[in-house]
Amino acid sequence: MAPSTTSSAVSVIRSDVDRELSDFCADHRERLLEIGAELAPAMDALEVMVSHGKRLRPTFAYWGWRGAGGAETDARMVRAAASLEFLQACALVHDDVIDNSDTRRGLPATHKRMAQLHAEQGWSGDSDGFGQGAAILIGDLCLAWSDEMYQGSGFAPETLRDGRAPFDAMRTEVMAGQYLDTLEQVRGTATREAALRVMRYKSAKYTVERPLHLGAALAGRGPELTEVYTDYGIPLGIAFQLRDDLLGVFGDPSTTGKPAGDDLREGKRTLVVAETLARSGDADATRFRALLGDPDLSAASVEWMCALIESSGALAACESLVDEYAERALAALRSPELDGGARGPLGELVVAATRRSH
C-alpha cells in the first residue's frame, strides 16, 4: 500500500517522522535496559519494525491537519502522527504471528527473528514457541507506546482529548477488521460484500480516513471536516487496497518484491477473487476455489488463475472500480471546508496510490 516514494506529499513529513520515532525508541530502549540488559534483542526487533514503515498513516494525519488549517511545521503534529506507526508496528508484528508469515519487507518477521535468537543461543524448549511469545509481547509494547507517544506529543491536554475519538476508533476498527479478515479466510467466504467490508475497516478507515480525522481534530476542526475526509478517505482507501490486491496477483515481482501470484498462494479473499468467482461458470469457479490458498501452487496454475481473472471480466471490473473510487476521492477535495493548500498534496496522494506499480 505504498504510494510512490517520490511523492512529495509523503516525503514532506517522512524524515521528521523517522527522527521522532528514533528519538522515542532511544529513550525507551534506555528504560527497557534499566529493567534488564537481556531486553536488548527484543528492543532491536521492535526498532526494525518501527524504523522501516512507509509512514502512510502519519502522512494522512499530517495532511488532515494541513487541510484543516494546521501549520506547515509543528513538532507536536509530527509526534502525534508518528505515534500511528507504533500502532501499525503492533498490527504487523501480530498479523505475522497470526498468519505465520516468514518475512516482512524482505526481512525475517519478528517472531522468526526471535525464534532464530532462541535457536542460536541454544535455549531450551521450542524456538518457534519462544519466537511467537516474544513477538506477542513486542507487539504489545508497540501498542502501549503508540498512545504513550500520542499523549506525550506536546499538544495541550484538551487538544489531545479532541483527537481521542478518531485515535480510539482507529484501533478498534483495525483489530475488528483483522478478526473479520481471519474469519473470512477460515469460513472460505468470498463474496464482494465480505471483501469490501474487510477493506473498509482494515484499510480504508484505518489507513486513510481515521488518520485524516485525527489531524483535523488536532487542528481544532474535527466536526467541520469529518464528512469531507470520509468522502475522500473511504474511496481512496478502498482504491489503494484494490490496487494492492491487483499488484499482488499481476504485479511484476521485480518491482513488488513479492513472487508472482503470491496472494493466490496465500489464499487471500480479496475483491479480485470475489469478482472472479461471481463472474465465472461453476466449473471454473470450483477449480479456482480449489487452487486458491494452495501453498504449492505451480506457475502453470497461477497462469490459469490469472487468465480466468482476466477473461471473466474481473480484472477490468476492478480496474474501473479503482478509477471510479479515485474519481470520488478527488471530487471530495472540492469541498470549501478544506484549506486550499492541502488540495494539491491530497490529490497527489490519490494519483500516487492508485497508479503505482509497487
Added chain:
Amino acid sequence: MAPSTTSSAVSVIRSDVDRELSDFCADHRERLLEIGAELAPAMDALEVMVSHGKRLRPTFAYWGWRGAGGAETDARMVRAAASLEFLQACALVHDDVIDNSDTRRGLPATHKRMAQLHAEQGWSGDSDGFGQGAAILIGDLCLAWSDEMYQGSGFAPETLRDGRAPFDAMRTEVMAGQYLDTLEQVRGTATREAALRVMRYKSAKYTVERPLHLGAALAGRGPELTEVYTDYGIPLGIAFQLRDDLLGVFGDPSTTGKPAGDDLREGKRTLVVAETLARSGDADATRFRALLGDPDLSAASVEWMCALIESSGALAACESLVDEYAERALAALRSPELDGGARGPLGELVVAATRRSH
C-alpha cells in the same frame, strides 16, 4: 494473588468496578457489532475475561487515591481504576497463548475457547491456529480499551496527564517482566536475583506499586506519595507473589483450585525453586532440576520435591521472607504523608495478601 474476598478493603470498590466494566463492555459490544455481527463470539470471550477479575489493581489504585486524600466516592476514580482490568485482561489472554495454557480461572483459556468455536463451526484450517490468532486480537482490543477507558474516565485532561507516568510505566514494566520471565524459563536460570527481578516487575510494580502511584497522581499528590507507596508496594508485591508461589507448591487443591504441585509441573522459576537449588547438595539439586517442568510429574516426585523444599530450609526461608516483607510494607504505612483513613485498609491488604490460603 487474591487477597481474601472477605477483605473489606477490596469489597468496598469491587461492585462499582464491576458495574463500570460492564457498562463499558455493553457500549463497546454495540460498536463492534455495528462493524460485523460475527464479532459477537470474540466480544463474549473478551467479556468473560474482564468480568471475572479479582480487581486487585483497581483496589490498590483506589486506596492509593484515598491515601492521597481522594474522596471516598468518585465515579471518575472508579473508572480510572477499572481501566487497569483491561490491561490485566490483555496480559492474561496473551500470557495464556504464550504459555499455551488450557484454562484460566477454571474456564477454558481465551485461545482454547476460540479454537473450540472454530471446531464447532467446522471452519477450514487449524482450530488451534485460529484460536491463537483470535486471542491475540482480543488481547489487543483489551489493551487499546484500557487506555480508552482511562482517558474517558471523566477526570480533567490535566489530571489524566499527571497519571500518565505511572500508567505508562505499568504497561512497559509488565510486558518487560513477562518477557524476562519467558527468558528465564528457556534459559533455565534459577537464581534468586533472576526470580526477584521478575517478581519486582511482573508482580510488585505492576500489581501494587504503580496502581498506588496512579491513584496518588490522580488525587494531585503524586510526588509527595511516590516514595511511601514504593516502600509499601514493592515489599508487599513481592510478599504477595511469594505467598502465591508457596501456595502453588504446598496449597490445598480444594482451596487453591489448582492440582497439587502444579507450579512444579509447569517448571516455574520461582524464588522457592531458586532457594531450594541454592540450599541443596549437587545430587539433590540435579535431580530437582531434572524433574522441574516435567508435565507428567508423578505424585511421588511431587512429594520428593516438596520434601526437599522443606528439608533444604527453602520453605522456612521463604516463609520468613514473606513475614519480613509484610513487616516492611506495614512499617511504610507510618509515613505522615499518608491520609490517616487509608492506613487501616492498606494494612488490611497486607494481612489479606500474605496470610491467605488461596
